[in-house]
Amino acid sequence: MEIFTADALVLEVRDLSDADRLVTFLVRDGGKKTGVARGARRKHSRYAGRFLPLSKLTLTWAEKPGKDLVRISTAETQRSSHRIQEDLEGILVAAYLADQANVFVQENEPGDLYFRLLDTTVEGLLEGVPLDLGARYFEAWALRLAGIFPPPQECPGCGQDLAAGAVLPAHEEMLLCPECGGEDPAALSVSPEVVAFFDGALMRKLEELAQDPPHPKVLRQAEEICVRIRRSFLQQELRSYRVLQQTRRQLGEL
C-alpha cells in the first residue's frame, strides 16, 4: 500500500452506503481517481461539507496495487466552491464543468491540463467572472485539450481566414469557411463575433475575456457549437448538460 498527499479538485460525490461516500477527484500528476471516504455521510463526520464538486482540497489517500478504488484518509479544504453553488444555476453549472473533466480525463491517466483548466476556471468564477462566460470558456478549452477544437483562424480546408465567419458542418469537429463547408444543409453558420470569441477564448485568459464580455447571444451560439462538437466526439450528450437544459426550459416557461 502506498500513501499519497496532493491537491485535488472534487469532480463527483456519490453515496456508497449509509455511512460512506465515493469521491471522484482530479490531481495534477495522477489524473482522475475514485476513493472511499469512510464515515463521510455521518452527521459529525470530519469530512463535513468538504466534498463539494469543484472544491479544491488537500487529500491524503492510500492506493493498493491492482485495486481501482483508493481509500481517502484526510481532506482539508484549500478553496471551497460553495460560493459558486449558492443558487440553482450555480449548482447545475458546477456539476456540468465537473462532469466534462470527469468524461475527458480517463482513470489514472495524466490530467494536468484539465486540472489547470478547471482550477483557473473555478478561480475566475470565485473572483466574479460571470457563470455563463466561465462555462463557455471551459467548454471550448475542454474540447481543445481533447485535441478536437483548434482555435478557428484559418480554414483547415483551404487556408482562408475565418474572421469573416465560418460554418460547422453536421459531423465535423472543427470550423470551416462557408465555401468548404457550405454544401451541408445541416451545417451551422458561425458569425464573425462567435469566431472572434473562440479565437479570444482559446488564446487569452478568462480574466481578460471578462473585462470585455461578449454579448449573451454570442455566448449562446458558442455554446451550441461546442455542445454539438462534443456530442459528435463523445457520441452522447452529458447527463449534467441535459439537466441544465431541462431546468433552463422549465425556468423559461414559468
Ligand SMILES: [Zn+2]
Ligand atoms: Zn475553406
